[in-house]
Amino acid sequence: MRTRVVVRIIAALVIASAKFPAAHGAPPTAALASRIATPGPDILGHFEAAGMRSVRPYVLTPAELAQVETALARLPALHRRVLASNLRHLGFVEGVPGQGTALTSKVGDTTQFDITVRASALRESLAEFLTTKERRLFDADGSGQSVSFEADGADALTYLLLHEATHILDMSRQLTDKAGNAFGSGIWQASGNDGVTLAPHLASSPVAASRFRGAGLIPAGRARTTYDALASSPFVSLYATAAPAEDLAELMAWHVVSQHHGHKIRLTVRDAGGALPAHYEPMQFPGVRARLPLLDKLLDEAGPDAS
Numbered sequence: 001m002r003t004r005v006v007v008r009i010i011a012a013l014v015i016a017s018a019k020f021p022a023a024h025g026a027p028p029t030a031a032l033a034s035r036i037a038t039p040g041p042d043i044l045g046h047f048e049a050a051g052m053r054s055v056r057p058y059v060l061t062p063a064e065l066a067q068v069e070t071a072l073a074r075l076p077a078l079h080r081r082v083l084a085s086n087l088r089h090l091g092f093v094e095g096v097p098g099q100g101t102a103l104t105s106k107v108g109d110t111t112q113f114d115i116t117v118r119a120s121a122l123r124e125s126l127a128e129f130l131t132t133k134e135r136r137l138f139d140a141d142g143s144g145q146s147v148s149f150e151a152d153g154a155d156a157l158t159y160l161l162l163h164e165a166t167h168i169l170d171m172s173r174q175l176t177d178k179a180g181n182a183f184g185s186g187i188w189q190a191s192g193n194d195g196v197t198l199a200p201h202l203a204s205s206p207v208a209a210s211r212f213r214g215a216g217l218i219p220a221g222r223a224r225t226t227y228d229a230l231a232s233s234p235f236v237s238l239y240a241t242a243a244p245a246e247d248l249a250e251l252m253a254w255h256v257v258s259q260h261h262g263h264k265i266r267l268t269v270r271d272a273g274g275a276l277p278a279h280y281e282p283m284q285f286p287g288v289r290a291r292l293p294l295l296d297k298l299l300d301e302a303g304p305d306a307s
Contacts, residue, residue: 031084032072036065039091039116046105047093054095058119067122071157076256076299079165086172088112092119101129102160104167111172115164121156126257126265129156134267137210137238143221144272154263162253167245175298176244182294187234188244196244205229212242223269224278231280234287251288255295258283 039057047055060068068090072080088107093116102117121129130149138147170176176183179190191197198208206222206229209215218226226238235241240250257263269278282288 029069029073029080032075032080032087032090033069035083035087035090036060036068037089037091039089039093043089043091043114043116044093052095052097054097055093056095058092058094060092060122064122067157071155071161074158074261075161075165076260078299078301079162079169082169082172083165086111086113086168087115089114091116092122093117094119101133102164104164106171113168113171115161115168117157117160117164121160124156126151126154126156126159126263129159130265133239137212137218138220138223139217141219141221143219145220145223146270147223147227148268148270150264150266150268151257152263152265154257154261154265158261159253159257162256163249166249166252170245170248176248181244183248183291184244187247198241202233202241205233207233207235207238207241210238210241212239212246227267227269227278227280230282231285232287233285234291236282236285236288251291252295254283255292259292 038059044055044057047053072083072090075083091114096118101121102115105114105116106112107114127149130151131147134147134149175181176188179188179196184196187199187202188196189199197203202208206226210218210226230238235247235250236254237250240247254265258265265281265283267280267282268276270276
């Protein structure tokens, strides 16, 4: 979510103003690798101010540094060029409590941003990451039903960098800043105080009744009802319902991971005996597929990827 400062789950952080020097024509991949940095006292101080006093900087091992550089190189050309212009630092921390994962924060009044990622995500598959996140939405109700994801070998880091880089793309171009924009047409609408809310037909849907929209836990026995509703919506995930910015970031990350990198993401609902009464492939939802040409048009702006 964002209101000038984007925060993914953990806290609202605003980093002190500072500019990163221009890349001076360096290829996008090399320029981005130079932005990887151990978080300094300024970033840690804001974590502490938010009550997260156990958060500490994480220093990447050589193997992890290579892993991050590879993930950056796999970003779409558009994302890498935007980050080459607008990313100050990409860093990693450990000791993040609860379900915090990653955040993108604006650097003061500049056009620069920092991305900070929970270091343990380096060791997670996308299936593990999505499953852990999703199961926190449900309350055990005696039904024995559970949800999980399969992601065909995809890694969590690639997804997270895609998601966070899309936030920077969004904010630098104000793609979702106004109600009625092309990416939110028929989905999000203006509300009071210059805010936005879900269109009425979506606000009354089970997809709007999760913790991502301030509701309580969903009884596990209602998992199929919830995901049947999701399959009839324009959203690729329940997290996408949180805000227009999250909607775009989720849709873009899932699209690139599945359509561009070739990974099949599937959500399953199992009963107490382990049987599979239902499964879903969000990238095949009609409402999701109808939105993909707009994403492809945006991605094509970068032209051929020569880096």
